[in-house]
Amino acid sequence: MTPLERALRERIRTEGPLTGEAFMEACNSYYYATRDPLGAAGDFTTAPEISQMFGELVGAALADVWARAGRPANARYVELGPGRGTLASDALRVMRSAGLVPPVHFVETSETLRAAQKAAIPDATWHEHIEHLPGDGPLLVVANEFLDALPIRQHVGGIERRIVITAGQLAFDRDGEIVETSPARDGAVRAISERLVALGGMALVIDYGHERTAPGDTLQAVRRHGFTPVLVNPGEQDLTSHVDFQRVGEIAREAGAVFSGPAEQGPWLERLGIMARARMLANAAPERAAEIEGARARLCRPDQMGSLFKVLAISAPEWPTPAGL
Ligand code: SAH
Numbered sequence: 001m002t003p004l005e006r007a008l009r010e011r012i013r014t015e016g017p018l019t020g021e022a023f024m025e026a027c028n029s030y031y032y033a034t035r036d037p038l039g040a041a042g043d044f045t046t047a048p049e050i051s052q053m054f055g056e057l058v059g060a061a062l063a064d065v066w067a068r069a070g071r072p073a074n075a076r077y078v079e080l081g082p083g084r085g086t087l088a089s090d091a092l093r094v095m096r097s098a099g100l101v102p103p104v105h106f107v108e109t110s111e112t113l114r115a116a117q118k119a120a121i122p123d124a125t126w127h128e129h130i131e132h133l134p135g136d137g138p139l140l141v142v143a144n145e146f147l148d149a150l151p152i153r154q155h156v157g158g159i160e161r162r163i164v165i166t167a168g169q170l171a172f173d174r175d176g177e178i179v180e181t182s183p184a185r186d187g188a189v190r191a192i193s194e195r196l197v198a199l200g201g202m203a204l205v206i207d208y209g210h211e212r213t214a215p216g217d218t219l220q221a222v223r224r225h226g227f228t229p230v231l232v233n234p235g236e237q238d239l240t241s242h243v244d245f246q247r248v249g250e251i252a253r254e255a256g257a258v259f260s261g262p263a264e265q266g267p268w269l270e271r272l273g274i275m276a277r278a279r280m281l282a283n284a285a286p287e288r289a290a291e292i293e294g295a296r297a298r299l300c301r302p303d304q305m306g307s308l309f310k311v312l313a314i315s316a317p318e319w320p321t322p323a324g325l
Contacts, residue, residue, distance in 0.1 A: 004030045004235030009165060017162035017173055020219065021184070023234070024151035030235035032110035032149075038083055043238050044222050046145050047206070047265070047305060048087035051295035053281070055090025057272040058204060061322055062091065062140045063098035065202050068320040074137035075201065077102040080130070080188070081146035083113060085120030091142065092121070102140065105133055130191040138200035138316070141192055147207050147248070148240040150184040152219065163231065170231040178217040180241060189248050189314070193255035196316045203314045204322070209243030211262055211310065218242035245310055252314040260313040260325040266306025269299055271324040 008026060012018055037043040047054040066075055077095070079088050088104060095102070104124040108114050114126055127133055154161040156176040164173045192203050209218075221230040223237035230239060249259040263271075278296045282289040300306040313322045 002233055002235050005170070005233070008163075008170070008234055012163070012165055017164045019160055019162055020154045021151040023163050023231075024219075024239050025184075027234045027237075027239050028149055028151070029109065031238060033112060034235070036084065036112055036116055037238055043224055045225070046083060047299055047309070048083070048090065048144060050298055050305075051292070052086075052090045053274055053277050053292075053296065054269070054299060055087040056094045056277065057269055057274060058087060058142055058144075058206075059091030059094035060098075061204060061272060061324060062142070062202070063095045063100050065315075065320055065322050066095075066100050066140060067098065069138070069200070071099070072138050072200065075100070075102050076105055076134065076137055076139055078105045078107070078133060078139050078141045080107045080141065080143040080192075081149065082106050082108060082117050083144075085117035085124075087142060087144055088117075088124075089120050107133070130188060130195070133195065135195075136199065138319075139195060139203070140201055141196070141203035141314075142206075143192075143203065144206045145208075145240075147185050147188065147205065147243045148209070149238075150182060150188060152180050152182040152185070152241045154217065154219065155179045155181070170234070172231075177215050179215050180218060180244070182241070182244075185243070186247065186251055189251045190255055193252045193257040193314050196314060196319075197256045200316045200319060202316070202319055202322060204311065205248065205314065206265065206309060206311050207243045208308045209245055209310060211245050213244050213246045216242075243310075245312060248312065248314075256317065258315045258317055258319075258321070260315065260321055262310035262312040263325050264302075264307050265309035265311055266300035266302060268311045268324045269306075274300065 039049050082088055104121050106124050107127045156174045162173045218241045219230050221228045221237045221239050228237055245262045252259045278292050282292045298304045313325055
């Protein structure tokens with residue numbers, strides 16, 4: 001039994017059944033605090049860890065919008081849940097070549113990942129919450145696979161599904177058609193949207209999920225690059241759920257921001273020029289041509305990350321609309 005499972009069982013015994021939200025919150029805080037889960041040796045691999053092309057095209061999209069917004073000198077780069085800082089390094093390199101060298105602000109709760117981020121971007125500033133970001137100057141925000149890690153609630157027939165101990169095991173107390181909501185995710189989208197409306201700027205959000213609100217159980221656990229049962233090994237596997245992009249759009253609009261997308265990741269990367277970028281990299285390093293093409297295919301193909309992953313932008317009303325969406 002994992003140390004966290006022991007603590008959760010004790011909590012259920014003393015406080016009663018746990019909501020999915022409390023369970024996911026506890027598991028993911030522990031999980032991210034105690035490891036770097038990314039890459040081949042970890043549990044899952046994200047787009048920026050597959051290829052530098054991903055972060056470069058994100059950087060190009062942000063630099064383009066910034067240039068068309070009149071090149072505001074006080075713009076900041078903000079990333080939510082920046083992992084190892086790989087996306088930021090690749091994006092900032094491209095932004096620099098476009099004349100954009102913004103101060104960097106990271107929102108990250110894991111000390112382990114903060115250390116990795118510090119090695120990649122030594123002069124970044126770290127924050128615990130979106131609310132602590134600076135309140136002056138436009139923001140260029142990136143969130144890749146951030147919203148999916150925030151806790152969700154699940155309801156069956158209007159009743160919240162909870163976790164109990166049955167026959168000595170953690171188990172859900174009811175099954176049936178599941179409706180998911182995520183106050184934490186809604187809160188993050190609202191906080192970013194309100195800031196963008198007040199300060200100017202744009203957020204690019206990339207994640208997996210569905211374009212329309214629909215019932216369904218999307219809570220999933222991943223360990224060593226494979227799916228595992230969600231209630232097993234609490235704190236030792238990555239718990240995520242699909243993002244409801246319709247809901248994200250509704251919240252952004254309620255806050256007065258402009259919502260663009262969602263677009264599928266593959267076509268979006270193609271519209272931003274991933275083919276040309278892959279050819280350039282392969283010409284510069286012919287011995288890596290097959291690897292570069294493999295990475296491009298993994299990011300873009302509909303049977304890999306190209307279709308399930310979606311890209312959307314939330315913009316301040318007076319800001320130009322982003323390319324590719
Ligand atoms: N964006 C990175 C990492 C994705 S993993 C990439 O694409 O590689 C999720 C990231 O979000 C991790 O950095 C994790 O520590 C962070 N995270 C998870 N929950 C968080 C929370 N509530 N607040 C801030 N960061 C969080």
